[in-house]
Amino acid sequence: SQKIEQNSEALNIQEGKTATLTCNYTNYSPAYLQWYRQDPGRGPVFLLLIRENEKEKRKERLKVTFDTTLKQSLFHITASQPADSATYLCALDGGGSARQLTFGSGTQLTVLP
Amino acid sequence: DAGITQSPRHKVTETGTPVTLRCHQTENHRYMYWYRQDPGHGLRLIHYSYGVKDTDKGEVSDGYSVSRSKTEDFLLTLESATSSQTSVYFCAISESTQETQYFGPGTRLLVL
DSSP: OOEEEESOSEEEEETTSOEEEEEEEESOOOSEEEEEEEOTTSOOEEEEEEETTOSEEEETTEEEEEETTTTEEEEEESSOOGGGOEEEEEEEEOOTTTTOEEEOOOEEEEEEO | OTTEEEEOSEEEEOTTOOEEEEEEESSOOSEEEEEEEETTTEEEEEEEEEETTEEEEOTTOTTEEEEEEETTEEEEEESSOOGGGOEEEEEEEESSTTSOOEEOOOEEEEEO
């Protein structure tokens, strides 16, 4: 069956360091992958989308990679700040006629000052 | 929150009662989605709509029905609420199925 795994439920890092979050998937062949940020009590907010023919995408301090051979995406936040503390969700194109998104359960990132 | 509102924002109800949650958008997006979010499960798709009166089931549709009579409104109904439907419900919209989804603020539902 299809499965998405995001690394460890919680990740703590020191301010200024690079945070790296992992999204692994099995039994999918997604055409694209998205990353969302979710703050407590709020809905997820879109950050980046990367397509299967793209290896890397950047936006300001954010970088996403997509390795369809390893079936893995890495999400990097460089020069992290306490304001980056949130839960980060990866979402895959789940296929099917409507190509709905399937979400991972998220990684909670805490950036310590 | 990209012109999406959900109502009510909080609801407490009793087992066996019907409950309707409303999602309203002002973006004129074609696609609308209902998800539930539970600890350890992430966001799971309940139902989605690809146009007025056009809906389909998602991963966890049992016990839920939806209706979309206008582009801007997508209703989620729990026919007879159960404690297992205690959750946070999110509505989302998108212009197409391969684009960003924009989420509403969520509805926290407690079924006693």
